[in-house]
Amino acid sequence: MGNFSMRCLQKASDQMLASPPRAERCVLHLDMDAYFAAVEQRDLPIYRGIPLVVCHxxxxFCIHGVVATASYEARHWGIKAGMSVWEARSLCPHAHFIHANIPKYLYNTRRLVRLCESYTPKIEVFSIDEVFLDLTSQVKPGDWKQALQIARHLKEKIREELGLTASVGLGPNKLVAKMASELQKPDGLTLVRPEEFSAIFSPMPVNKLVGVGPRMLLRLRSLGIERIGDLASTPVKVLERRFGILGKILRLAAEGKDYSPVGEGRAEDLVKSFGHSLSLRGGSDDLDLLSNTLLGLTDAVTRRMRREGYLGRTVNLRLRVGYSRGYARSITLKEYTCLPRPIFENARSLLEREASLGVWEDKITTIGVSVSQLKRAEEGRQLSIWEYLDPREEKLTRVLDDLYNKYGEGVVTRASLLGSFSLSGMNPVLP
Ligand SMILES: [Mg+2]
Structure with a gap:
């Protein structure tokens, strides 16, 4: 872990531990059910009632790639998001496979966000199909009945205005609300009061805890921690010795504690990557030229990240060889950055590695660089368990990036790069 993230974590844990007990909050987590598939089934009646698989x-012909969302009919056959399309096809050959239409889903997300904003200004767009609402000022302290009424009303509105269903969780903080929304799907509404957390979640496997992914699961198991309750009863000292500051955060999470605020996220927080690419007319296999092009692209990308106040950690190199479909390679850095040097150096080493493999049978016709795994560059932001979300989420984000990248816009770049090249953007653009 880099120094920067260690510093952030130190700060976060200080804040978390120093936080005085606050008045009880009321947080709602909303998770759209089988979102992409549900949108398609709403829009095209022939998709209703059949196993529908939306793919990236x-x-x-949707042969390769990854499953983005499976309809509930398709889930019945064991198809899940993140699975390869190949595997999904073998599980259910008669399922209908279609391309994800990201701009359409983003449009629906924006409508959803606007609807949520009519309940409270304090919302956080957590992903393309998940939103947190802080209802603390909307309900009397401890009046969960009122919170349930608001939740029912919101679900009804979503059904009326968007023709979609959502699963909703209510709790005293983001962590509990998110875990509550997982309990009943689809179309669920689940309240977990603070005093109910341990009875409900203690017996559950520890990877049901927000933030515990497969790698962390293995590390916890090596300490004999199998269930959330085991984690909650492990002395903080033991966890700290093993995981450093993260140990404290994990322990708080296992007790259902999370002081992180519902960020005032807006739809533009759906930006998942910054990137630019360049089409090389006629193609090139000159490493110097490709590397220089990469430098110019990196320059433009990082300039825009700095302007918009983002740091990123994953460097993606995109290449198209001849008239093939193109492919991407990525590398994740230890620290977040918005500086051109570390991003360029990593992109170039990816390029050099690809070149040295000698697998290109043709010239490179498109080269691009993008930076993903972003976070806001603002100082003093409170970190918490949310920084440690399951890598499955990261995987989905990466796959989404590729899609966003298709809907790019033109960008400014170094004049010396223009030459005979035509520039194309790889930026995510919200419709
Ligand atoms: Mg969902």
Whole structure:
């Protein structure tokens, strides 16, 4: 872990531990049910009632790629998001496979966000189909009945205005609300009062805790921690010795404690990456030229990240060889950055590695660089368990990036790069 993130964590844990007990909050987590598939089934009646698989794929026939969302009918056959399309096809050959239409889903997300904003200004767009609402000022302290009424009303509005269903969780903080929304799907509404947390979640496997992914699960198991209750009863000292500051955060989470605020996230927080690419007319296999092009692209990308106040950690190199479909390689840095040097150096080493493999049978016709795994550059932001979300989420984000990248816009770049090249953008653009 880099120094920067260690510093942030130190700060976060100080804040978390120093936080005086606050008045009880009321947080709602909303998770759209089988979102992409539900939107498609709403829009096209022929998709209703059948196993429908929405894919992130670059092939016209949805042969390769990853499952973005499976309809509930398809889940019945064991198809899950994140699974390869190949595997999904073998599980259910008669399912209907279609391309994800990200701009359409983003449009629906924006409508959803606007609807949520009519309940409270304090909302956080957590992902393309998840929103947190802080209802603390909307309900009397401890009046969970009133919170349930608001939640029912919101679900009804979503059904009326968007024609979609959502699963909703209510709790005293983001962590509990998110875990509550997982309990009943689809179309669920679940309240977990603070005093109910341990009875409900203690017996559950520890990877049901927000932030505990497969890697962390293995590390916890090596300490004999199998269930959330085991984690909650492990002395903080033991966890700290093993995980450093993260140990404290994990322990608080296992007790259902989370002091992180519902950020005032807006739809633009759906920005998942910054990137630019360049089409090389006629193609090139000159490493110097490709590397220089990469430098110019990196320059433009990082300038825009700095302007918009983002840091990023994953460097993605995109290449198209001849008239093939193109592919991407990525590397994740230890520290977040918005500086051109570390991003360029990593992109170049990816390029050099690809070149040295000697697998290119043709010239490079498109080269691009993008930076993903972003976070806001603002100082003093409170970190918490949310920084440690399951890598599955990261995987989905990466796949989404590829999709966003398609809907790019033109960008400014170094004049010396323009030459005979035409520039194309790789930026995520919200419709
Ligand atoms: Mg969902």
């Amino acid at each position: 794929t670059s092939s016209d």
